[in-house]
Amino acid sequence: MRKIFTSAVAILFSCSVFLLHGCLKDSILHTYTYTFYKPVYRTAAEVRANIKSNTAQPVERPGKIFVKGNYIFLNEVDKGIHIIDNSNPAQPQNVTFINIPGNVDIAVKGNTLYADLYTDLVAIDITNPKNVVLKKIVEGVFPDRYYYGFRRDSLSVIASWEKRDTTVSEKMDMGGWAKNAEVFMSFSMDAGGKVASASPYGVGGSMARFTIVNERLYTVGNSDLQVFNISNTVDPVYSNKKNMGWGIETIYPFLNRLFVGSQTGMFIYSLCNPDNPVQDGQFNHVRSCDPVIADDNYAYVTLRSGSACAGFNNELDILKLNGLGNPTLVKVYSMTNPHGLSKDGNTLFLCDGTSGLKIYDAEDVSNLKLIKRIETIETSDVITLGGVALVVAKDGLYQYDYSDLNNIRFLSKITIAK
Amino acid sequence: MKKNIFWVHVFILFQFVCVGQKTIKPSFTSLNQVGIAWGATDDALQLQTINGVSYKTYSAGIGIGLDYYWERTVPLFIDLRKDIFSKKQTPFVYADLGINIPWVKTDKGNTWSKSDYDNGSYVDIGIGYKISINKLFANLSFGYSQKELHEKRVNEMMIFDFRYGGNNAEEDYDYTFRRFSLKAGLSF
Numbered sequence: 131m132r133k134i135f136t137s138a139v140a141i142l143f144s145c146s147v148f149l150l151h152g153c154l155k156d157s158i159l160h161t162y163t164y165t166f167y168k169p170v171y172r173t174a175a176e177v178r179a180n181i182k183s184n185t186a187q188p189v190e191r192p193g194k195i196f197v198k199g200n201y202i203f204l205n206e207v208d209k210g211i212h213i214i215d216n217s218n219p220a221q222p223q224n225v226t227f228i229n230i231p232g233n234v235d236i237a238v239k240g241n242t243l244y245a246d247l248y249t250d251l252v253a254i255d256i257t258n259p260k261n262v263v264l265k266k267i268v269e270g271v272f273p274d275r276y277y278y279g280f281r282r283d284s285l286s287v288i289a290s291w292e293k294r295d296t297t298v299s300e301k302m303d304m305g306g307w308a309k310n311a312e313v314f315m316s317f318s319m320d321a322g323g324k325v326a327s328a329s330p331y332g333v334g335g336s337m338a339r340f341t342i343v344n345e346r347l348y349t350v351g352n353s354d355l356q357v358f359n360i361s362n363t364v365d366p367v368y369s370n371k372k373n374m375g376w377g378i379e380t381i382y383p384f385l386n387r388l389f390v391g392s393q394t395g396m397f398i399y400s401l402c403n404p405d406n407p408v409q410d411g412q413f414n415h416v417r418s419c420d421p422v423i424a425d426d427n428y429a430y431v432t433l434r435s436g437s438a439c440a441g442f443n444n445e446l447d448i449l450k451l452n453g454l455g456n457p458t459l460v461k462v463y464s465m466t467n468p469h470g471l472s473k474d475g476n477t478l479f480l481c482d483g484t485s486g487l488k489i490y491d492a493e494d495v496s497n498l499k500l501i502k503r504i505e506t507i508e509t510s511d512v513i514t515l516g517g518v519a520l521v522v523a524k525d526g527l528y529q530y531d532y533s534d535l536n537n538i539r540f541l542s543k544i545t546i547a548k
Numbered sequence: 549m550k551k552n553i554f555w556v557h558v559f560i561l562f563q564f565v566c567v568g569q570k571t572i573k574p575s576f577t578s579l580n581q582v583g584i585a586w587g588a589t590d591d592a593l594q595l596q597t598i599n600g601v602s603y604k605t606y607s608a609g610i611g612i613g614l615d616y617y618w619e620r621t622v623p624l625f626i627d628l629r630k631d632i633f634s635k636k637q638t639p640f641v642y643a644d645l646g647i648n649i650p651w652v653k654t655d656k657g658n659t660w661s662k663s664d665y666d667n668g669s670y671v672d673i674g675i676g677y678k679i680s681i682n683k684l685f686a687n688l689s690f691g692y693s694q695k696e697l698h699e700k701r702v703n704e705m706m707i708f709d710f711r712y713g714g715n716n717a718e719e720d721y722d723y724t725f726r727r728f729s730l731k732a733g734l735s736f
Binding site for chain 2: 157
């Protein structure tokens with residue numbers, strides 16, 4: 131009898147455990163902060179009247195950079211352009227700020243600066259950087275930059291964005307919660323970057339989307355290449371548009387060609403007819419972000435992961451250009467998270483994300499020799515200016531003197547305000 | 549499973565080299581046990597050693613262990629237990645209360661986010677039965693166990709040049725794991 135009772139208790143206990151098991155629930159209290167940006171509207175007339183040399187502002191969210199003479203033109207994403215007097219690279223002076231809402235790209239020819247104002251192209255006379263003058267606006271040429279759903283009317287422009295944080299807590303059941311799950315994030319598309327060329331066109335970065343070759347301004351959108359005739363520098367005239375397919379990112383001029391970086395490959399366009407660039411080469415790669423630079427014989431392409439471009443490769447590809455034919459891959463160098471790059475003679479500068487700035491002897495592209503690695507900064511782009519390297523890093527704009535490659539020296543830093 | 553059997557053997561051997569004492573006077577007591585914790589989202593091994601003082605049918609000690617449920621953690625707790633009878637075979641009740649220290653097994657850091665973990669609370673209450681075997685006691689217990697864990701996840705999406713502090717750049721996760729706990733061990 132006692133055995134039966136004991137067995138019954140054991141069975142009841144076991145059953146109750148299995149039944150109760152369904153009552154147990156693991157839970158998560160998920161707390162996160164949403165950041166909302168509320169547009170602040172101004173009339174187009176107000177915005178245009180404010181495109182002038184205003185009081186210098188701290189650098190908070192740097193984007194594209196352009197160097198012209200002793201001045202650095204540094205884009206403040208979606209806000210405008212800092213003008214920095216770099217007469218003495220050891221002590222750069224932030225002298226003035228041009229308010230250009232929606233600005234992310236810039237290029238300079240002579241004394242004219244070209245910039246985007248959301249969907250418009252503006253031409254600004256920078257003869258006196260401390261007193262710039264708006265010369266012309268070409269309206270509606272960058273439809274990609276339209277903020278869908280935010281435009282109030284044709285007379286209003288989003289002059290700025292008010293940041294508003296809202297913290298939310300929500301309790302969730304862990305049923306179906308995947309261990310070690312990746313996170314889905316929403317994100318915005320910021321830009322950044324720069325390169326090198328020669329006067330009078332200034333020097334941009336390898337991540338630029340505007341570039342100038344002789345009498346033409348070339349701009350790339352997400353899927354097109356546009357040409358503006360700037361024979362009269364202060365009067366840019368829309369000339370042509372070529373559809374290029376999806377995922378266009380950067381544009382880089384060399385000799386009489388344009389190197390266009392996309393998320394799936396690099397395209398080479400001949401500029402025999404400057405108003406009608408014709409593709410004469412292509413190199414396909416896996417989907418990734420890919421700033422490009424080139425010299426007489428080779429193109430240098432960086433692929434990186436962990437960005438809006440997707441992709442999982444982190445490498446430097448060196449391609450032989452083979453005249454006007456399709457380029458062929460010479461060698462692939464593994465990198466950490468390569469971004470922008472620049473080349474001065476046989477010296478290659480490469481921004482490798484958290485691995486810092488890498489400087490190579492590239493005389494033999496099949497055997498790059500590391501000259502120096504500056505590890506202390508998280509780099510994104512570099513411009514070489516004949517002895518001075520301007521490096522965009524996570525925490526500021528650095529300058530290094532590399533006139534003696536055996537003794538590369540830190541010159542200065544413009545800190546990014548928190 | 550082989551790993552679990554190995555640990556069971558380790559504990560048994562440990563017990564046999566220890567000297568047992570009866571709980572007539574306040575005396576040192578040690579309970580070392582292995583078990584399984586199972587709940588809605590996981591089931592995992594747990595290991596514990598509890599050392600303290602026993603007096604008559606009461607004992608109190610400090611315990612430390614390993615708990616592999618969801619993430620590896622180290623529970624550090626105060627253990628209180630009471631034998632129902634003062635006999636060689638007796639049911640008992642126990643209660644553990646303490647903190648749960650994260651010791652995350654692998655780096656979950658990936659391209660998109662990095663996580664830091666922080667302590668949470670640890671509770672285990674239940675009933676059991678123990679039987680005298682020579683100078684040792686074999687313990688079998690069943691209870692409800694709850695451990696908490698805090699995770700701060702920093703999302704590091706690289707957007708072109710800079711890490712973008714956009715939506716959900718930092719997220720906090722407070723996990724509460726509710727499990728059944730079945731443990732077996734030896735004590736003296």
